[in-house]
Amino acid sequence: MKFLKDKKKLCIITLTILISAFIIYLTKDSIVSFYNLLIDREKLKAYLESFGYWSWAVFFILQILQVVIFFIPGEVIQAAGGYVYGTFWGTVISFFGIGVGSYLLFLVSHKYGRSFVEKVVPQDLHKKIEKILHKKRKEITEEEEKEFKKRREKIVAFLLYLLPGMPKDSLVLIFGLTEMTPLEFITLSMGARIPALAISCYFGANIANGEHAKAIVVGSIALVVVLIGIFYKDKILKKLEEM
Numbered sequence: 001m002k003f004l005k006d007k008k009k010l011c012i013i014t015l016t017i018l019i020s021a022f023i024i025y026l027t028k029d030s031i032v033s034f035y036n037l038l039i040d041r042e043k044l045k046a047y048l049e050s051f052g053y054w055s056w057a058v059f060f061i062l063q064i065l066q067v068v069i070f071f072i073p074g075e076v077i078q079a080a081g082g083y084v085y086g087t088f089w090g091t092v093i094s095f096f097g098i099g100v101g102s103y104l105l106f107l108v109s110h111k112y113g114r115s116f117v118e119k120v121v122p123q124d125l126h127k128k129i130e131k132i133l134h135k136k137r138k139e140i141t142e143e144e145e146k147e148f149k150k151r152r153e154k155i156v157a158f159l160l161y162l163l164p165g166m167p168k169d170s171l172v173l174i175f176g177l178t179e180m181t182p183l184e185f186i187t188l189s190m191g192a193r194i195p196a197l198a199i200s201c202y203f204g205a206n207i208a209n210g211e212h213a214k215a216i217v218v219g220s221i222a223l224v225v226v227l228i229g230i231f232y233k234d235k236i237l238k239k240l241e242e243m
Contacts, residue, residue, distance in 0.1 A: 045084050056093055063097025067169050068105055068170065074098075074169070075200050075226075082204025090201035091194075098197070099190050102172050106185055109176025117173045125167065128234075129174045132241045134158055153178045154188055156240060161192035163236060164222075165229020168193070196222075 046056040059081060066077045076220055081090030090238035109117055118126060133153055140148065157175055160166050168189075175185050229236070 018113045044080050048084055056089075059084070060093050060097045060100075063094050064101040064104070067098055067101025067172070078197055078200035079204035079207075082201030082206075083208045084204075086208075087198065087205040090204060091198045094197050094201065095190065095194065098193065099186055102169075102189060103182055103186055105169070105172040106182050110182075113215075114177055117177060120171045121173050122167075125170060126174060128237050128241075129156075129160075129171070132237060132243075133178065135241060151177060153212040154184065155243075157185060158188045158192045159240065161189040162195075163229055163235055164196065164221055164226045165231075212213045 048059055051058050063077060063081075068072050078090070078094050081094045084090065085093060133156060134149075135152065136145065153175070157180065160171055161168060169208075172185075175189075178185075182186075197237075199218060203215055203218045203222065206212070206218065
């Protein structure tokens with residue numbers, strides 16, 4: 001019976017992916033146009049302003065889509081938020097949009113399980129995070145092991161979302177397989193993302209205000225930090241595994 005259920009779930013996941021791929025193929029020209037809009041701040045600003053008062057709601061939806069659809073660059077959208085709405089409101093709208101998107105992605109992972117996540121998330125990344133999360137301690141009771149695992153999941157989630165250069169949208173799917181509740185995950189991950197969000201929006205706001213020197217300094221520092229995170233990602237993950 002369990003085999004039949006697993007086989008049915010696998011068929012549903014495969015069919016969903018195939019249908020999604022077909023829809024993307026049919027709408028590829030529209031997707032390219034939409035992507036170009038998102039990475040062009042002036043075009044995006046004009047597009048958002050065309051909605052008048054409700055422009056913030058449109059940007060909020062764009063942030064949700066950015067999380068759910070991996071190929072949209074998050075930092076670009078966040079900087080655009082600062083460019084259009086300023087540092088404070090850009091950060092606030094981005095925060096809640098990303099939070100909702102992460103919540104939806106977490107629920108999808110929780111519902112469709114490991115077989116779905118393994119099809120979407122790079123196998124190498126998935127294995128490394130799983131290894132970090134499932135580290136076992138010696139000479140402790142089963143109850144203590146459960147508590148250790150729960151505590152470790154929360155600490156690792158916070159650190160991975162705090163550190164730059166991590167594939168944060170992919171991580172949502174991996175953490176959806178843990179024992180964390182959606183509320184626990186969103187609270188930890190979004191709390192850790194605030195500094196990077198604020199910096200991205202501050203960068204965009206400075207460009208909008210003509211403070212190009214500030215924007216260059218902030219952008220350069222942020223770029224260096226992100227590159228360090230990307231280049232040393234494997235070493236960082238190794239350190240977390242040893243923690």
